[in-house]
Amino acid sequence: MPRYGMPEESRAKEVVYQMISDELMLDGNPRLNLASFVTTWMEPECNQLILHSINKNFVDANEYPITTDLHNRCVNMIARLFNAPLGDLEDAVGVGTIGSSEAIMLAGLAFKRRWQDKMKAQNKPYDKPNIVTGSNVQVCWRKFAKYFEIELKEVKLGDGNYVMDPEQAVEMVDENTICVAAILGSTLNGEFEDVRLLNERLVKKNEKTGWGTEIHVDAASGGFIAPFLYPDLEWDFRLPLVKSINVSGHKYGLVYAGVGWVVWRSKDHLPQDFAFHINYLGADQLTFTLNFSKSSSQIIAQYYQLVRLGFQGYRSIMKNCQENAMALKEALERTGRFDIVSKDNGVPLVAFSLKDRRRHDEFEVSERLRRFGWIVPAYTMPPDAQHVTVLRAVVRCDFSRPLAEKLVDDIQAVLQELDALPSRCPPAAGTNNGSGGKENGVVKKGGCFSVNSIGGRSNLL
Numbered sequence: 067m068p069r070y071g072m073p074e075e076s077r078a079k080e081v082v083y084q085m086i087s088d089e090l091m092l093d094g095n096p097r098l099n100l101a102s103f104v105t106t107w108m109e110p111e112c113n114q115l116i117l118h119s120i121n122k123n124f125v126d127a128n129e130y131p132i133t134t135d136l137h138n139r140c141v142n143m144i145a146r147l148f149n150a151p152l153g154d155l156e157d158a159v160g161v162g163t164i165g166s167s168e169a170i171m172l173a174g175l176a177f178k179r180r181w182q183d184k185m186k187a188q189n190k191p192y193d194k195p196n197i198v199t200g201s202n203v204q205v206c207w208r209k210f211a212k213y214f215e216i217e218l219k220e221v222k223l224g225d226g227n228y229v230m231d232p233e234q235a236v237e238m239v240d241e242n243t244i245c246v247a248a249i250l251g252s253t254l255n256g257e258f259e260d261v262r263l264l265n266e267r268l269v270k271k272n273e274k275t276g277w278g279t280e281i282h283v284d285a286a287s288g289g290f291i292a293p294f295l296y297p298d299l300e301w302d303f304r305l306p307l308v309k310s311i312n313v314s315g316h317k318y319g320l321v322y323a324g325v326g327w328v329v330w331r332s333k334d335h336l337p338q339d340f341a342f343h344i345n346y347l348g349a350d351q352l353t354f355t356l357n358f359s360k361s362s363s364q365i366i367a368q369y370y371q372l373v374r375l376g377f378q379g380y381r382s383i384m385k386n387c388q389e390n391a392m393a394l395k396e397a398l399e400r401t402g403r404f405d406i407v408s409k410d411n412g413v414p415l416v417a418f419s420l421k422d423r424r425r426h427d428e429f430e431v432s433e434r435l436r437r438f439g440w441i442v443p444a445y446t447m448p449p450d451a452q453h454v455t456v457l458r459a460v461v462r463c464d465f466s467r468p469l470a471e472k473l474v475d476d477i478q479a480v481l482q483e484l485d486a487l488p489s490r491c492p493p494a495a496g497t498n499n500g501s502g503g504k505e506n507g508v509v510k511k512g513g514c515f516s517v518n519s520i521g522g523r524s525n526l527l
């Protein structure tokens with residue numbers, strides 16, 4: 067098969083199909099990829115809808131008015147799920163995106179522009195915008211800050227404290243802060259940040275300073291969990307300073323990769339010249355995206371899930387995920403070998419660290435689990451908790467109880483293997499104690515078992 071240069075001649079479709087399928091067998095099994103929050107299973111009926119609409123470019127709104135309407139219905143349902151005020155005066159607006167990353171860029175840009183307009187109107191300098199977040203932010207926030215020239219002011223984490231502290235965040239707010247970004251469901255340990263407390267403290271600070279700093283909630287995972295599992299938790303538009311929220315349709319929205327959503331509390335929170343309006347079907351169609359063309363499939367699939375499952379369906383799936391996460395957590399605790407770093411309330415996942423890492427570390431556990439087919443990433447926490455390494459298993463709807471039980475069995479098998487091995491860093495590094503550099507098939511580098519990037523940071527999605 068040609069690798070880097072395009073071949074001169076065409077080849078038979080059966081041959082190309084077979085060769086590519088064969089190569090792809092060596093990819094990991096998505097269903098066993100516990101590194102990712104992104105959906106890996108949908109019903110066959112929905113798969114069919116996806117296939118049928120894969121040739122529809124979503125941007126052709128005039129040609130595909132029904133698809134556009136399904137998009138608008140999704141925005142409506144999600145806005146209501148987040149308790150958006152939908153009265154005569156305040157009308158929420160929203161848009162489908164490729165994922166939360168695009169949604170966050172859009173929301174962040176809206177905050178930046180509105181802050182600039184405010185500063186200009188007051189004849190103040192507007193060239194040094196900043197945004198306040200926790201160090202636990204997902205990488206797309208770092209991209210947003212870098213690409214759009216905004217200083218990222220991070221609230222540092224600490225031992226046993228892996229999300230943004232609202233008090234410290236509010237302290238870091240200054241006149242150049244475009245917004246504070248809170249995370250509902252930290253990527254690192256699934257924990258929800260205290261948006262209610264953040265709102266309360268920020269209201270007080272705004273009263274004193276008059277800066278009017280507002281909040282964006284990154285609810286990439288939590289946006290489809292909290293409304294079902296924790297309906298009384300106030301994190302959304304019920305809090306007055308929350309002006310926009312993003313969610314990944316392709317995470318707990320239960321659609322395959324390629325869909326996210328952003329909702330603004332009202333039209334006024336979008337700079338006028340940012341939104342492009344298309345008028346048709348008697349409705350004002352808002353288009354505010356970074357890219358132009360994309361498939362309609364994921365949007366149609368999102369509508370399918372919202373309608374097929376309904377509130378009850380989503381709730382029972384999230385409850386099931388939560389129960390499986392608890393079963394996994396308890397089984398891991400029973401091994402006596404791990405500290406649990408995730409919270410019981412939050413995104414259904416289990417983040418755990420080895421109690422004793424003098425002889426072996428989490429990266430070795432991750433690497434050895436790969437042999438059983440499991441993809442469980444190991445990573446270090448951001449500052450100032452970088453000395454903490456965790457393994458993380460995300461529980462999705464297609465991860466059943468028997469699989470959770472099997473995972474624990476396999477983790478125990480890995481621990482037994484590791485216990486039987488010499489320590490990963492013997493005192494005399496560089497010697498290979500006569501085993502020819504190999505011990506049970508594990509290649510040693512300079513006396514240490516090699517730990518490569520499998521399950522490393524790069525797998526943290």
Ligand SMILES: *Cc1c(COP(=O)(O)O)cnc(C)c1O
Pocket residue numbers: 103164165166167168204206249251252253284285286287314325326527
């Ligand atoms: C996954 C995630 C993102 C990025 O979302 P995509 O939909 O993958 O672009 C942003 N923030 C948080 C908290 C996430 O978990």
